[in-house]
Amino acid sequence: MSASRPRLSRVRQHMVIWTICGGVLTPLLPTNSYALDPSRLVQSQSRSVSFTIESLPLRAALLEFSKQSGIQLIYVAQKEPLQNVPALKGKYTIRQALRRLLRATGFEYEFSEENTVTIRTKGDHTDKIPQNKNDISSPQTTTEADNNPAAGLEEIISIGSRAKGRTAVKTPVPVDTISARSMMATGETETGRILQSLAPSFNFSSSSISDGTDAVKPATLRGLGPDQTLVLINGKRRHTSALVHVNTSVGRGATGVDMNAIPPSAIKRIEVLRDGASAQYGSDAIAGVINIILKDQSDGGNISSSYGQTYKGDGDTFVANGSYGIKLMSRGHLTLSAEFRDKKNTNRAGLTGCLQFETGGQKPCAEGNIAIDPREASFERKNFRIGDSDSRQKALVMNMALPFDDNSEFYMFGTYSDRDNQSAGFYRRANDVRRTVVELYPEGFLPLINSRILDHSILAGVMWDMGRGWTLDASATTGGNSFQFIIANSLNASFGADSPTSANAGTLKINQTTVNIDLSKAYEKANIAFGAEWRHEDYRIIAGEPVSYQNGGQFNRNCPGCDINPIPYAPGFQVFRGFSPDNAVDEGRNNLAIYTDVEIEILNNFLLNVAARFEDYSDFGSRINAKFAARYQISSAFALRGSISSGFRAPSMQQKFFNSTSTQFVEVNGQSVAQERGTFRNDSTVARTLGIPELKKETAINYSLGFVATLADNLTMTADYYRIDINDRIAISGSIPIGDDFPLVTAATGATDGQFFTNMADTKTQGVDFVLNYNVPMKSGHRLMLSLAANKTETRIKSGSIASPLPGVDGLVLFSPQDRSIIEEWQPSSRINFTLDYGYKQWSFVLRNNFYGSYVVCEGSCNTTTGPGQNIQKFGSKMLTDLQLSYFLDKARVRLILGANNLFNIFPDMNKIGQSRAGSIDGIVSSPGVFTYSRRSAPFGHNGGYYYMRVVKSF
Structure with missing residues (x-):
C-alpha cells in the first residue's frame, strides 16, 4: 500500500496541472464565431429555404426541418399530437415554415439564438427555456459534445422501423438510444465499455491469458453469443473481426464485431x-441489432484530452480526440473525427508458489517444498500478468453528405483503426524441461503476444428522390479486419539456443463487400420498403515465419538426467504456435438477399409491421425469414407492443475455415496443465475421417410482448418479455484425443488433441427488459433526470438436444459440462443501471450505479462445488458506483470534468478454482495460486476503482 502512495500523489499533481493548462490555454483557441447578434438573428429568420417535408409525425417533421434548414432545435415539450402534421413543400422563410408545421399542434417556437429554436407547449413560459445552447439547465439541451442540428430530437431512431421519423417509444419493438452526451458522462474510453455501462442487456466480458480474446473482447446482447448480434454503421452492415474465440472464455467458438474499432469521439448516438x-x-x-450513428455536424466541433488511472496505480490511460464539421454547399457536411488512445496494462496476479529451478526430486508446485537453488529466495514471484492488456490505438472517421438537389444527396463515410495490443501467456519456469532453454532464459520467461489489429471500411451511396413519393437508396461498402500475431520474449525451444526470441506467427484477415439497393415510399398512414443486398466475404489465414511453427529437432541435454536420456524440446513458438502453410486459408463466398418491409397504421392507434427476407448463400443454401410486429395505443398514456419472428445465422467464415495448433491450459486435479490442442477446419481430412458433419445454419424463433406507459408528465416506463429459441447452435467441441488415430497429424502439427466446430445443441433464452425515465420538474436553472434500466435473462440448453455426430462418442464428451456452462452461466443473470443526472447552470453532476448479477464459472469436469478439487464457483452479485462532476466555462467554451468509475473499489469474488502455480516453499512463499480473480470471465473486469479527468474545448 505504501509503495503506491507516491505514485498516486504524482498522478493527482498531473491532474491538477492538466486542469490548469486546460483552463489557461483553451481560451486562446478559436471560439464560436456566431455570437448572439440581433442583426444576424433577423437575417437568419428571414432567409428562405426550399423545403420538401412529407406529412409526418411532429418530431419527424421537425427533424426534417432541422436537416433542410440547418437550424438547431431544442424540444422541451413533453407530449406530441397523435396525428401527422401537414406536408411542407416549397420555398419559405424559417418563421413561415415553423408556423406552418406547428399550426393546430398546441406548440410554439422561440428563437433563443441565431441558429437555435426552442419548441415548447403553448403557454409554457417557465424558465426551462435555455438562453444559450450551452446552458445545461434545459432537460433536452445539448452540450459541446452534441454539436449537431437535431440534438434535441435524438429519440427519433433509424432501426426497428423503416418508416421515417419513428420515435423510440412509438416502435412496435424495444429500442434504446444512447446520445453522445450520455456516452461522455460514463468516463469510459472504449465503445464496448460505454455500451456496457449504459445498456443492461449488453455485456462486454473480460478474460486473461486467452490469446486474441485479450485484445478483442466478446460483445453480447441478452446473454447470447457475440455472433448473434448484428452491428450496423449508419444503418449499413459492419464487417466482423477476423478473430474467432477458441480459448475458454465467454463467446467461445464465436466471432463478432470489434466494437472498439469505432472511437467514441466519432459517434453521434x-x-x-x-x-x-x-x-x-x-x-x-x-439477439438484436446495434446501430452506430456517426457525427454529422456541418459546423464547429470539439477537441478533448483525458487521463486516468486505477486506484492501484496502474492502467494509465491517455486519450486525445476531436471532431470537426465543415459545411459543403448549402446543406451538405463533411465531419472528420480522430482519436489516439494509449492504455497501459493492469495486473492483479497472485504469487507463484512453485520451485523455479532445481527441484531435487520434489514436485515443482506442491505444499512444503524446500528450496534447492538459492535463487528461489530472490526470484520475482509476481511473474504473471492477469488484467487488461497494453493497448495503443489510432483511429480516423469521416462522414459526408452532399445534396445535389432539394431531395437527393450523395453520401459517404469511412473508418480506419490501427491498434497495437500486448498481452501475456503462462510463465514458463526455468525447470520446464520441454519449453525453456536455460541458455536463453536462465530464470524462465513470460511470453508476450503483440497483436496488430487493423480495421477499415469505406461506403458510398446515393439517396435519390424518384418522384411520386418514392425514394431510392443505393450504396456499396467494402471493409475488413486483420489480426496479426507477433510473439515476443519467447522462443521455439526445438531450435535450442539458436532460437530467435520473437517471430511473426501469422495473420488472420476478413474482408466484406456489400451492395444495397433499397426502395421506399411513405404514405400518410403506411410505409412500404423493399430491396436487395449482395455480399461477398473473403477469409484468409496467412502463414507466419517458419521458425514460429517448425520443429527444429533439438533435445534438452541440460537438465537432471538429460545427459543420459535427452528430452525433445516442444516445437513451435511458446504461447502461440505460428500458422503453418498447412493452416493457410484463402476462401470466399457470396450471398444474395431480397426483402420487403411494410408498416401500416390502422385507425390511428394500431401499428402493424410485416417483413420478409429471402437469403441465398453460395456455400450452404437458402433461407426465408418473416416478422410480424404490432403496437396498439390503448390510450394516450398506455400502449401494448409485441412481435414474433424467425431468424437465422449463417456459419461464419471463421467457423468454417479457422484451423491452428495452440497451447491451452486445462484443469487437471485442480491445477492448470498445458495441452497442445489442434483446431481443425470443418472440411479437413481429420474432421471427415472422424465423421464431423458439414456446418449448417442456426435457426431461431423470437417472441416478445411488452408495454409502453406514460405514467405522468415527463415519466415513461417500458417493460418487455422476450423468448429466443435457437436450433442447431454452432459451438466448438471439447477436446478429443487424436494421437493414436492420427499419428501423422500429431507429428506434423504437434497437436495431441483436437477440437472442431459443429452444430451442437438447441437453446432457449428468455428474460425481461425494463426501462423507467423521469425528467423531474425543477426550478429555474436546475435540471434533474432519473433513469432506471434492468435486464433479467436466462439461457438453457434444451433437454436431449445435445447429440454427438460421432459414432461411439458421447455427446457430453464433445460438448463438455464446461462448454455447456459457458453458454448458460458465465454471463451475469441480471443487470440493473440507475442514473441520476443533475445540472445547475454550468455545473453537471452524474451518479450511476451498475448492478451485476451473479454468474457461475466451472473448470474441467464441473462436478465439485466445495472442498478439495472444487471446480464450480458461483460469483456473487456486485454494485459499482460511478461519479462525474463537470463545469462549463461559457466564454472559453471549455468543459472541465473530474470523475471516478467504480468509486468504492469493488472487485469480483476471490477465485477458488482452476488455479495455477499454487504451492509453498519453506521460508519463501505460500500461495493459493496466481489467479487471484477468475481469468475466465470477469463481467466488469478486475481492475478496481479508476479516477480520471478530462478537458473538452468546443468551437
Whole structure:
C-alpha cells in the first residue's frame, strides 16, 4: 500500500496541472464565431429555404426541418399530437415554415439564438427555456459534445422501423438510444465499455491469458453469443473481426464485431434494437441489432484530452480526440473525427508458489517444498500478468453528405483503426524441461503476444428522390479486419539456443463487400420498403515465419538426467504456435438477399409491421425469414407492443475455415496443465475421417410482448418479455484425443488433441427488459433526470438436444459440462443501471450505479462445488458506483470534468478454482495460486476503482 502512495500523489499533481493548462490555454483557441447578434438573428429568420417535408409525425417533421434548414432545435415539450402534421413543400422563410408545421399542434417556437429554436407547449413560459445552447439547465439541451442540428430530437431512431421519423417509444419493438452526451458522462474510453455501462442487456466480458480474446473482447446482447448480434454503421452492415474465440472464455467458438474499432469521439448516438430482426436486416440479427450513428455536424466541433488511472496505480490511460464539421454547399457536411488512445496494462496476479529451478526430486508446485537453488529466495514471484492488456490505438472517421438537389444527396463515410495490443501467456519456469532453454532464459520467461489489429471500411451511396413519393437508396461498402500475431520474449525451444526470441506467427484477415439497393415510399398512414443486398466475404489465414511453427529437432541435454536420456524440446513458438502453410486459408463466398418491409397504421392507434427476407448463400443454401410486429395505443398514456419472428445465422467464415495448433491450459486435479490442442477446419481430412458433419445454419424463433406507459408528465416506463429459441447452435467441441488415430497429424502439427466446430445443441433464452425515465420538474436553472434500466435473462440448453455426430462418442464428451456452462452461466443473470443526472447552470453532476448479477464459472469436469478439487464457483452479485462532476466555462467554451468509475473499489469474488502455480516453499512463499480473480470471465473486469479527468474545448 505504501509503495503506491507516491505514485498516486504524482498522478493527482498531473491532474491538477492538466486542469490548469486546460483552463489557461483553451481560451486562446478559436471560439464560436456566431455570437448572439440581433442583426444576424433577423437575417437568419428571414432567409428562405426550399423545403420538401412529407406529412409526418411532429418530431419527424421537425427533424426534417432541422436537416433542410440547418437550424438547431431544442424540444422541451413533453407530449406530441397523435396525428401527422401537414406536408411542407416549397420555398419559405424559417418563421413561415415553423408556423406552418406547428399550426393546430398546441406548440410554439422561440428563437433563443441565431441558429437555435426552442419548441415548447403553448403557454409554457417557465424558465426551462435555455438562453444559450450551452446552458445545461434545459432537460433536452445539448452540450459541446452534441454539436449537431437535431440534438434535441435524438429519440427519433433509424432501426426497428423503416418508416421515417419513428420515435423510440412509438416502435412496435424495444429500442434504446444512447446520445453522445450520455456516452461522455460514463468516463469510459472504449465503445464496448460505454455500451456496457449504459445498456443492461449488453455485456462486454473480460478474460486473461486467452490469446486474441485479450485484445478483442466478446460483445453480447441478452446473454447470447457475440455472433448473434448484428452491428450496423449508419444503418449499413459492419464487417466482423477476423478473430474467432477458441480459448475458454465467454463467446467461445464465436466471432463478432470489434466494437472498439469505432472511437467514441466519432459517434453521434447508438441505437440498440432489442429484438430479432433477421427478416429486416439478415443473418446474425438473432439477439438484436446495434446501430452506430456517426457525427454529422456541418459546423464547429470539439477537441478533448483525458487521463486516468486505477486506484492501484496502474492502467494509465491517455486519450486525445476531436471532431470537426465543415459545411459543403448549402446543406451538405463533411465531419472528420480522430482519436489516439494509449492504455497501459493492469495486473492483479497472485504469487507463484512453485520451485523455479532445481527441484531435487520434489514436485515443482506442491505444499512444503524446500528450496534447492538459492535463487528461489530472490526470484520475482509476481511473474504473471492477469488484467487488461497494453493497448495503443489510432483511429480516423469521416462522414459526408452532399445534396445535389432539394431531395437527393450523395453520401459517404469511412473508418480506419490501427491498434497495437500486448498481452501475456503462462510463465514458463526455468525447470520446464520441454519449453525453456536455460541458455536463453536462465530464470524462465513470460511470453508476450503483440497483436496488430487493423480495421477499415469505406461506403458510398446515393439517396435519390424518384418522384411520386418514392425514394431510392443505393450504396456499396467494402471493409475488413486483420489480426496479426507477433510473439515476443519467447522462443521455439526445438531450435535450442539458436532460437530467435520473437517471430511473426501469422495473420488472420476478413474482408466484406456489400451492395444495397433499397426502395421506399411513405404514405400518410403506411410505409412500404423493399430491396436487395449482395455480399461477398473473403477469409484468409496467412502463414507466419517458419521458425514460429517448425520443429527444429533439438533435445534438452541440460537438465537432471538429460545427459543420459535427452528430452525433445516442444516445437513451435511458446504461447502461440505460428500458422503453418498447412493452416493457410484463402476462401470466399457470396450471398444474395431480397426483402420487403411494410408498416401500416390502422385507425390511428394500431401499428402493424410485416417483413420478409429471402437469403441465398453460395456455400450452404437458402433461407426465408418473416416478422410480424404490432403496437396498439390503448390510450394516450398506455400502449401494448409485441412481435414474433424467425431468424437465422449463417456459419461464419471463421467457423468454417479457422484451423491452428495452440497451447491451452486445462484443469487437471485442480491445477492448470498445458495441452497442445489442434483446431481443425470443418472440411479437413481429420474432421471427415472422424465423421464431423458439414456446418449448417442456426435457426431461431423470437417472441416478445411488452408495454409502453406514460405514467405522468415527463415519466415513461417500458417493460418487455422476450423468448429466443435457437436450433442447431454452432459451438466448438471439447477436446478429443487424436494421437493414436492420427499419428501423422500429431507429428506434423504437434497437436495431441483436437477440437472442431459443429452444430451442437438447441437453446432457449428468455428474460425481461425494463426501462423507467423521469425528467423531474425543477426550478429555474436546475435540471434533474432519473433513469432506471434492468435486464433479467436466462439461457438453457434444451433437454436431449445435445447429440454427438460421432459414432461411439458421447455427446457430453464433445460438448463438455464446461462448454455447456459457458453458454448458460458465465454471463451475469441480471443487470440493473440507475442514473441520476443533475445540472445547475454550468455545473453537471452524474451518479450511476451498475448492478451485476451473479454468474457461475466451472473448470474441467464441473462436478465439485466445495472442498478439495472444487471446480464450480458461483460469483456473487456486485454494485459499482460511478461519479462525474463537470463545469462549463461559457466564454472559453471549455468543459472541465473530474470523475471516478467504480468509486468504492469493488472487485469480483476471490477465485477458488482452476488455479495455477499454487504451492509453498519453506521460508519463501505460500500461495493459493496466481489467479487471484477468475481469468475466465470477469463481467466488469478486475481492475478496481479508476479516477480520471478530462478537458473538452468546443468551437
